[in-house]
Amino acid sequence: MTADHDAYIAAAPEAFRPMLRQLRAGLSRALPDAEEVIMYGMPGFRIGDTIVAGYAAFSKQCGLYVDPGAIAAHADEIASLKLKTTKTGVTFSTSKPITPELVEKLAVSSRGATGR
Template sequence: MAHHESVDGYIATFPGDVQEVLQEVRRTIREVVPDGEETISYGIPTITVGGRYLVYFAGWKHHISLYPLPHGDEQLQRDLAPYMAGKGTAKFTLGEPVPYDLIERVTRRLADERNSGPA
């Protein structure tokens, strides 16, 4: 696994069209958590809040992944169902429209869970 010093460095390793998608995923997440910090963890971009990870995103050959997924919101679970790729992972196929609104909802729910949970 290649080591990347920054989210920018990670994104730069992908073809231009994939970079655009990754940048939009990044912007979408940052709109929800503008105070989040960016880092690389487990070799992929990670947004942290208060020093704890909130959400990871990654580019792959044929898809973009988002981890983890929130619990408890039945409508959100139904909306995520077509993108589920294992427990806690959403997979968005490259070449198909990326549901950025769904990524926003996932991030918002994760942030809400973090804010309502134990410190």
């Protein structure tokens, strides 16, 4: 499935490609036993039957999607970076990037929340 992630990143807006590559690398480090998949047109990382983390690029921002508990557990750090959140996602852009440390924390927390 690696080629699918490569193709997704290659098709994303050019300004976001370096961030998406970093995001993917951080998720791979945090979830070494996860399988890279594409679900609902979005790249993700699956352990067993559970998607632990996913990411996407849009026209003006990117998003990292994890378990709601992971978002709640790191709400203060997310707020300190002035990033926007939804119940299951954190959005970021080139002007307001997500840190590699936060990516890894969210992925590990999301994995823990799924019980795997």
